[in-house]
Amino acid sequence: MRSFAKRLACSASILALADLGTAAAHAQTARTSEQAADQTNVGEIVVTARRSIETPPEQIKRTATGVVDSTTATEIEKTTDTTLAEALERVVGVSSDAFYGTSDAGYVSIRGFDSRYNSMEIDGNPIWFSSQNNRGAQINMFPAAIVKETSVYKTVTPDQDANSIGGHIALRTLRAFDGGSKPYFTVGGRIGFYDQESKVHDTPSGSIYGAGKFTFGPEGRLGVVIGGNYQRYAGSDIYGGVDTYTQASGHDQVGGNLYFDSAYDRYTENTALYAKVELQATDSLYAFVSGNYFDETKELYLQREDAYIASGGARTITQTGPGTADFAGGEGQIREYDYNMQRRAKVVGAGLDYRMLDKGVLVLRANYTDFYNDVLTRNLGDGIRLSGLNGSYDLNGDVPDVTPADAARYDNTANWVFRNTAASSGSASYNRDQILEDKVTSVRGDFNWNNHATARGLGAAAGASWTRLDRGFDQTQRFYSLPASYGTLTLAQIAPAGATMADNDAIKMDWNSFWDILHANGTVRTDLAPTTDYALIEDVAAAHAELTFAGAGFHLLAGMRYEHTDDTTHTANLVSNVVTPVRRDFSYGNWLPNVQATFDATRRLKLRAAFTKTLGRPDFADFAPGLTTTFDSNGVQVNNGTNPHLRPRISTNYDASVEYYLDDGVLSIALFHKDIAGETFSERTENRDASGQLTSIDTIPLNTGSARVTGVEVTAAKRRFGFLPAPFDRLGLSANFTWLDGTWNVVFTDGTTRAVDGLRNQPKWLANLQASYDAGPFDLNVNYRMRGRSFTGTFGTTSVGDRWIDGYDALDVKLSIKLLGQLSASIEARNLTDSYIRQTTGTEDSVYNSVGAGRSYFAGLRFRY
Numbered sequence: 034m035r036s037f038a039k040r041l042a043c044s045a046s047i048l049a050l051a052d053l054g055t056a057a058a059h060a061q062t063a064r065t066s067e068q069a070a071d072q073t074n075v076g077e078i079v080v081t082a083r084r085s086i087e088t089p090p091e092q093i094k095r096t097a098t099g100v101v102d103s104t105t106a107t108e109i110e111k112t113t114d115t116t117l118a119e120a121l122e123r124v125v126g127v128s129s130d131a132f133y134g135t136s137d138a139g140y141v142s143i144r145g146f147d148s149r150y151n152s153m154e155i156d157g158n159p160i161w162f163s164s165q166n167n168r169g170a171q172i173n174m175f176p177a178a179i180v181k182e183t184s185v186y187k188t189v190t191p192d193q194d195a196n197s198i199g200g201h202i203a204l205r206t207l208r209a210f211d212g213g214s215k216p217y218f219t220v221g222g223r224i225g226f227y228d229q230e231s232k233v234h235d236t237p238s239g240s241i242y243g244a245g246k247f248t249f250g251p252e253g254r255l256g257v258v259i260g261g262n263y264q265r266y267a268g269s270d271i272y273g274g275v276d277t278y279t280q281a282s283g284h285d286q287v288g289g290n291l292y293f294d295s296a297y298d299r300y301t302e303n304t305a306l307y308a309k310v311e312l313q314a315t316d317s318l319y320a321f322v323s324g325n326y327f328d329e330t331k332e333l334y335l336q337r338e339d340a341y342i343a344s345g346g347a348r349t350i351t352q353t354g355p356g357t358a359d360f361a362g363g364e365g366q367i368r369e370y371d372y373n374m375q376r377r378a379k380v381v382g383a384g385l386d387y388r389m390l391d392k393g394v395l396v397l398r399a400n401y402t403d404f405y406n407d408v409l410t411r412n413l414g415d416g417i418r419l420s421g422l423n424g425s426y427d428l429n430g431d432v433p434d435v436t437p438a439d440a441a442r443y444d445n446t447a448n449w450v451f452r453n454t455a456a457s458s459g460s461a462s463y464n465r466d467q468i469l470e471d472k473v474t475s476v477r478g479d480f481n482w483n484n485h486a487t488a489r490g491l492g493a494a495a496g497a498s499w500t501r502l503d504r505g506f507d508q509t510q511r512f513y514s515l516p517a518s519y520g521t522l523t524l525a526q527i528a529p530a531g532a533t534m535a536d537n538d539a540i541k542m543d544w545n546s547f548w549d550i551l552h553a554n555g556t557v558r559t560d561l562a563p564t565t566d567y568a569l570i571e572d573v574a575a576a577h578a579e580l581t582f583a584g585a586g587f588h589l590l591a592g593m594r595y596e597h598t599d600d601t602t603h604t605a606n607l608v609s610n611v612v613t614p615v616r617r618d619f620s621y622g623n624w625l626p627n628v629q630a631t632f633d634a635t636r637r638l639k640l641r642a643a644f645t646k647t648l649g650r651p652d653f654a655d656f657a658p659g660l661t662t663t664f665d666s667n668g669v670q671v672n673n674g675t676n677p678h679l680r681p682r683i684s685t686n687y688d689a690s691v692e693y694y695l696d697d698g699v700l701s702i703a704l705f706h707k708d709i710a711g712e713t714f715s716e717r718t719e720n721r722d723a724s725g726q727l728t729s730i731d732t733i734p735l736n737t738g739s740a741r742v743t744g745v746e747v748t749a750a751k752r753r754f755g756f757l758p759a760p761f762d763r764l765g766l767s768a769n770f771t772w773l774d775g776t777w778n779v780v781f782t783d784g785t786t787r788a789v790d791g792l793r794n795q796p797k798w799l800a801n802l803q804a805s806y807d808a809g810p811f812d813l814n815v816n817y818r819m820r821g822r823s824f825t826g827t828f829g830t831t832s833v834g835d836r837w838i839d840g841y842d843a844l845d846v847k848l849s850i851k852l853l854g855q856l857s858a859s860i861e862a863r864n865l866t867d868s869y870i871r872q873t874t875g876t877e878d879s880v881y882n883s884v885g886a887g888r889s890y891f892a893g894l895r896f897r898y
Contacts, residue, residue: 036291036367054135057495065234067808069256069733070695079446081499082753084246085451086492087107088105088182088217089105089270090102090108090182090699091694091699092104093184093700094692095639095668095692095694095699096377097184098188098588098629098631099184099186099189099190099397099433099643100187100188100641100688100705101187102124102127102185102748103182103183103184103185104120104123104180104183105180105182105430106180106182107840109177109180110849111814111847112186112575112814112845113847113863113889113891114818115176115240115264115266116137116138116173116174117173117175117176117177117180117183117204118132118138118139118140118141118172119138120177120180121141122138122141122187123203124769125746125769125770125799126144126187126578126746126769126771126799126802127141127143127799128142128691128796128799128823129141129868130148130794132587133333133335134297134884135270135884136297136299137171137173137872138300138303139171139172139867140171142199142452142794142795143170143185143200143201144199144742144746144771145744145773145792145794145795145796146742146772146792146795147793147794147795147826148163148167148169148170148647149167149168149504149652150197150198150199150517150651151169151170151196151197151198151199151201151202152194152197152201152202153172153201153202153203154202154203154204155175155204155325156204156205156307156309156382157382157398157400158323158381159400159402160172160380160402161402161472161502162404162406162471162561162780163469163653165467165469165653165654166653166654167652167654168196168652168653168875169651170202170651171376171406174327174329174378175305175327175513175646176242176262176264176301176303178240178264178305179206179244179260179261179305180204181208181573183202183203183204183639184203185200185201185202185503186200186201186203187703187746188629188643188686189645189688190579190590190592191577191592191593191594192479192494192496193812194650195575195594195596195623195625195647196647196648196650197647198647198648198649198684198709200687200705201259206244206246206260206307207246208246208258208309208311208542209246209247209248209258209309209808210248210256210311210313211246213332214248216247217244217246217247217898218244218245218246218897219243219245219895220242221893221894221896222239222241222860222893223240223504223893223894224237224238224702224891225238225239225889226889226890226891227269227868227886227887227888227889228885228888229269229270229271230267230268231267231298231299231300231758232269232296232298232542233298233334233541233542234300235267236267236300237264237265238268238889238891239265239313240262240360241262241264242262242263242264243260244258244262245260246259253450254312254314256310256311257309257311258307258311259308260306260307261304261305261306261307262303263303263304264301264303264304265300265301265302265303265524266300266301266485267299267300268299268886268887268888268889269296269297269298269299269541269641270277270296270297270298270885271295271296271297271431271432271869271884271885271887272292272295272337272432272882272883273432273433273434273880273883274291274292274432274881274882275287275289275291275292275294275879275881276290276292276881277343278875278879279539280875281350281352282352283475283876284355284877285341285356285875285876285879286344286358286752287343287428288343288344289338289341289343290340290840291340291341291426291433292337293340293432293433293434293435294337294338294426294435295335295337296334296335296336296537296540297310297334297335298335298336300330300333301330301331302329302330302710302843303326303328303329303330303584304327304328305325305326306325307326309321309322309323309324310322310323310418313406315475316388316405317387317389318385318386318387318388319385319386320383320384320385320649321383321384321557322343322383322659323381324380324381324382324383325378325379325635326377326380327377327378329376329667330374331374331496332371333372333374334369334370334543335369335370335371335372336367336540336541336542337369337370337545337866338367338527338534338540339367339368340363340365340422340424340426340487341363341365341368342360342363342364342426346362347362348362348684349362353425356427356428356773356877357425357428358425358426359424359427360423360426361423362422363422363424364418364419364421364422365424365449365541366417366418366419367416367418367421367449367524368412368416369416369547370410370413371409371410371411371543371544373408373409373411374406374408374840376405376406376855377405377406378404378405379403380400381401381402382398382399382400382401384397387423390482392482393481393482393483394480394481394872395478395479396480396481396679397477397478398475398477400473400474400476401472401474401475402471402614403472404470405468405469405470406469406470406471406649407466407467407468408467409464409467410463410465411462411463411464411465412462412463412465413462413544413547414452414454414461414463415452415453415454415461415462416451416452417452417524419442419449422443423437423438423439424438425438428879428880429489430881431885432869432880438763438811440535443802444533444535445525446523446528446532446533447523447524448523448526449524449525450521450522450523450524451521451522453514455514456512456514456557457558458648458734459705460511461514461634462551463510463513464510464513464548464755465509465510465511466508466509466510467506471502471504472502472503472504473500473503475498476498476499477496477497477498477501477713478497478498479495479496480494480495480496482494484581484583486615488891489492489511489583489585490577490582490583490584490721492580492582492583493579493581494577495577495578495579496576496577497575497576498575499573499574499575500573500575501573502570502573503567503569503570503571504567504570504571504653504654504657505569506565506566506568507836508562508565508566509559509561510560511558512553512555512559513556513557514555514556515550515551515556516554516555516556519554524539524540524628527547527550528540529542530585531740563612564606564607564658564659565659566604566605566657566658567602567657567659568602568604569601569602569603569653570599570600570601570659571600571601572598573597574596575595575596576594576595577593577595578592578593578594579592580592586633586634587630587631587632588630588631589629590627590628590629590630591627592626593625593626593627593630594624594625594627595622595623595624595625596623597621598620598621598622600618600619600656600677601616601617601618601656601708602616602618603615603616604617604659605658606659606661606757607660607661607717608660608661608662609663609664618677619677619678621646621678621680621681624646626644626646627643627644628645628684629642629644630643631640632641637694637695638691638693638753639691639694640691640692641689641691641692642689642692643686643688643689644686644687645686646683646685646686647683647684647686648681648684651680651734652713653842654675654733655675655679655713656673656675656676657677657680658673659674659675660673660733661674667727669727669728670729671729672730673728673733675733675743679713679734680711680736681711681745682708682711682712683711683734684707684709684710685707685708686707686862687706688704688742689703689704689705690702690704695751697751697753698750698767699748699749699750700748700749701747701748702745702748703745703809704744704745704746705743705746706741706743706744707740707742708734708739709740709742711736711738711739712736712740712778713735713737713738713832714735714738714780715732715734716732716733716734716735716780716782716784717782718730718731718732718733732782737780738777738778738780738786739778740776740792741775742773742774742775742792743770743774743775744771744773744775745771745815746769746770746771746807747770749766749767749768749769750767750768750769751767752805753764753765754766760808764805765802765805765807766803766804766805766806767801767803768800768801768803769799769801770798770799771798771799771800772797772798773795773796773798775790775791775795776791777793777824777828781830787828788826789824791837793824793825793826794823794824795820795824796820796821796822796823797822797823797840798820798821798842799819799820800819801816801817801819801821802817802819805814810851810852811849813846813847813848813849814846814847814848814849815844815845815862816844816845816847817844817845818845819840819841819842820841822837822838822839822840823837823838824836825837825872833874833876834874836873836874836881837872837878838871838872839871839872839873839878841863841868841869842864842868843868845863845864846862847860848860848864855896855897855898857894857897858892858894859889859892859893859895860890860892861893862888863888864886864887864888865888867888869884870883870885871884
């Protein structure tokens, strides 16, 4: 009879084998970084298991087959990060991308590839929910507090989703047998404020969270995990920008709207819950069920004050210097966009692991996700206006500034009049409701034989999976105007009492009073957007097989993945203004080879190399909605819209790394190169019959572009310099640097091409520096993020029209204090550098728009048992 301790070790081992929904290959091989931990013998095979609650990132990295970098709960607790998107920005090679043009991190790019090129899972459940436009997972829905660890796979293995040109993100929450059978519990919260508080939501900002696990039943073979997080944050961005420039006297001169003294009000309320029930019936059998629930409300108010001051007619501009000018005959404008978002996700999973055939493990998984995303957009249309505006502008600060010549006239809200536009006009005020519903079903089975972490000799793995995305997108847009009998509507009638335009408080509100008037008194035109709506069924069937060969100090993997994708779309075409329902079917298949090798040159030095192929499935907006068909003066059919026969981008990837492992840290350098074929660009094509007669003209997305990126990632981390004399022995440092060289070969509508020096949202370089110092009850962590110039993905016919984001940095500080036993307190400050995200364009890199979140300050408590 085995001892209880040995049975407990077996329980932890079999649990680690599961990974709560990942493939069998992840459960049994050394490439499974999310299961990196101490090795434990169980019968005739070796599995990996966690003997402690925490696994250091360097240990996760060390046991992986490919290049993997991670962040853990312990690392996140040293930062001020509140979402997964923020936390991942600390990982080498990962940068965050803005959500709806705010300062909030909404998505992440990996090695210069934005979220549409990457895949994600949570506890093994594939996360396929995204916006209606592309495949990028909305990872800002995941609070940082629920993360046990998150690994970013830079080189994926044959069992992983191939839609991973940049990489694959694996989020793992707490497990019942982590740390053995001992119970574990943590609870905490934080509260604070922003320099720039919300003007719409007068409410405290903060969060509360908790997680726990325990085992019970006969011999402790049953385990339960439960956790949750609630957070609410209300802040505001300073906003400014210029939408159009002309060139005059060698300078960029404002040629349209100049936005100044504007605000982007941000409110987020998020609830996250997760639970698992786990069973080890025998030493060879493990089963589980898991559930995750996320519910989020976001309210974003972009309240833009601008001056339309382009030269022409009665409008004049006198250039006085670089970025400064006087203007006359302009027009003051107030434009407001607000986005009310409701996002909910329910994710459930179940699985079974069974050890069989001496050295084999059978793993079965099933997952289901129900995602709902409703975005209500309200837009003032032509806005509220003040005619005859004279003054001067200055573009040289963080945000543009305008000084009106007649401040008294400008400040009076009664002088600002609503520009009423007929509801039939595209410039009318509107409400647009976009409802997206995703239901994702996934099943898979895998068998692994003799390919675990310490196996020797020949090993093998094979498996198959099927994932279905059942997606529905429905847009309804209502255009409003006031009848002539209503009279004139001024800003004074809707602004807060006593507010003026002097400090801009007159427009910093929720705008409900304006919409109440339009809804009660206005005429309305409804557009059901039949060519925008679609229902999509996408089935991805995949199979993989691989051989491994391992000896003392080396591991070789050679495998192949095949993916077959079937798309069936129901939408509508608009032919000469007549709506015609259509069904469109298309399928494609891809063979994706995968070869990876690791070699332990010494006990501490590890070398890696890999050759892989991955893909990026087409964006939904490019193939799922309908076409609009008209006829030109010669009767030739002209089609504009999507391409249902669009194929994926294909990336050929080369990777190599050198890693040196310290006792509590790592030194590493990784080099990579990616060649991408089949990039998507909208292009005009003339179709002719056998006699050469023009029959139709299509302007649709085609796989005619290409891209490449070469990069270097450097990491140096040591948690404590214990070899230094006191007091420096309490110091710890972690730093990483990424250099990226990308080229995007874009194709214009007429078929001409040009090369852009960057991919979508690709920075030129990235860097992170974290310094820690602990002395007695105090633990101080200073985090400094830096990012080089980044291309936004918006390009012109020449480089003058390209849009870039200036480099920026952000300094965050957190001090934790142990109070009593397991109780600790913290104080923190974020963005002490008060950095702005500044987009530029034109010959002088003049500001296109600029967003600044300001600083924030929080205090928290945490108890851990």
